[in-house]
Amino acid sequence: MKRVGVFICHCGTNIAATVDVKKVAEVAGEMQDVVYATDYQYMCSEPGQDLIKNAIKEHNLDRVVVASCTPRLHEPTFRKACHDGGLNQFLFEMANIREQDAWVHKDREAATVKAIDLVRSAVAKATKNEPLEMGSIPIERRALVIGAGIAGMQAAIDVADAGYEVVLVDREPTIGGNMVKLDKTFPTLDCSA
Numbered sequence: 001m002k003r004v005g006v007f008i009c010h011c012g013t014n015i016a017a018t019v020d021v022k023k024v025a026e027v028a029g030e031m032q033d034v035v036y037a038t039d040y041q042y043m044c045s046e047p048g049q050d051l052i053k054n055a056i057k058e059h060n061l062d063r064v065v066v067a068s069c070t071p072r073l074h075e076p077t078f079r080k081a082c083h084d085g086g087l088n089q090f091l092f093e094m095a096n097i098r099e100q101d102a103w104v105h106k107d108r109e110a111a112t113v114k115a116i117d118l119v120r121s122a123v124a125k126a127t128k129n130e131p132l133e134m135g136s137i138p139i140e141r142r143a144l145v146i147g148a149g150i151a152g153m154q155a156a157i158d159v160a161d162a163g164y165e166v167v168l169v170d171r172e173p174t175i176g177g178n179m180v181k182l183d184k185t186f187p188t189l190d191c192s193a
């Protein structure tokens with residue numbers, strides 16, 4: 001059995017006005033593998049992050065789920081909090097109950113049910129997560145663009161402008177793709193080649 005900790009964020013009233021966060025935390029506490037569940041005003045704040053770090057130690061958590069905003073915003077924040085609390089950062093999962101729930105619904109009851117579902121999914125996923133280690137490998141700072149039509153040529157130019165060597169290949173003996181087969185282009189009647 002896993003030991004999952006679940007943290008439900010209010011985001012002030014951003015989430016709490018539409019989702020019954022206390023209820024979500026209560027139901028989350030009864031989910032399979034969940035040994036600790038709570039709600040908090042601002043999970044991304046320092047005290048919010050401390051809550052995660054302390055709970056990992058106090059409840060011997062081996063998985064953490066935060067239900068809050070989009071992972072694009074604070075997944076790195078919470079991964080770091082897990083790491084600082086002694087948990088591999090990839091054992092963390094996030095449920096987006098703000099952008100994908102509170103902000104797009106008006107019915108509090110339905111939004112709360114949806115939040116519970118999103119949390120249940122995140123908990124299930126978290127239990128399947130494996131600890132991973134970050135590594136780095138040397139790479140060749142050179143790009144290969146396959147297809148020398150308009151899109152391929154533009155991509156090659158953009159990558160080259162960014163300062164990287166580009167190899168552009170095409171199966172035809174000439175570049176230009178379909179464009180080069182045209183005579184003139186509307187409305188300027190420029191020679192397409």
Ligand code: SF4
Nearest residue numbers: 009011042044068069
């Ligand atoms: S973690 Fe996200 S949802 Fe929670 S307070 Fe911070 S910004 Fe708002």
